[in-house]
Amino acid sequence: MTAPAPGRVRPSGEQLIKIWFKFVPREGWLPYDTEGLWALAVGPDTARICNVPFLQDGVAEGDVVRFTxxxxxxxxxxxxxxxxxxxxxxxxxxxxxxxxxxxxxVFDRLAPFGLGGEPFSKELPLVALTVPASADLSSVKAALLRGEAEGWWTFEVGCATDEWKAA
Known part of the structure; x- marks a missing residue:
């Protein structure tokens, strides 16, 4: 069911590490206060995120983060x-x-846009999607808004670029 992200940043044979994020849980949302994301070390204290975050805001697949x-x-x-x-x-x-x-x-409906992502669980069909920088952002945004207006889903943007905001 997982759709591979375009330009996936996970080279074969490379050792993945887990980077943990701590945050304040939101009321009425999932009760977690940490999320672990897979990453590739790119320096002694930096790593490139290799999967899409379900809970952590302000970070996207492919971003480089510093860690301790x-x-x-x-x-x-x-x-x-x-x-x-x-x-x-x-x-x-x-x-x-x-x-x-x-x-x-959800994946099937958004497949034409070349988005990657994965489902949270069978119990909660939350889908986290990576919208690549090369995507037609206006069309992706329009499809998400149309789906929400027509009662297919609700959605939120966990990490937006200036280009996304302008689309």
Whole structure:
């Protein structure tokens, strides 16, 4: 069900590391306060994010983040140091909407735009999408707004570029 992100930043054979993000949970949202994202080390304290975030705002797949390593070996993000130009969008299909509670239906509906992403879980069909910098941002945004207006889903933008905001 996972659609590969265009230009995926995960080269074969490279060792992935987990970068942890800490945040304040939002009321009425998932009750988590941390999220671990896979990344490739690009320096002693920097890594390029290799998957789309479900919970962490302000970061997208392909971004480079700085981290500190705790004595127990956990790597905690301290900030973004290089933006990839990608955006993060999260889509939650409406269970009684035309698509039903199907993450796959969300992927199918948005497939023409070349978005990558993955579903959160079978219990919650939240889909996190990477909108590549090369995508037709106006068309992606229009499709998301149309789907929301027609009762297919709700969505939020977790990481937006200036280009996304202008589209």
């Amino acid at each position: 390593t705790t004595p127990d070996g956990l790597r905690w993000a301290t900030g973004r140091v290089e933006a990839s130009g990608n955006c993060t969008v999260r889509v939650l299909p409406k269970p009684r909407g035309p698509l039903g509670p199907s993450a796959q239906a």
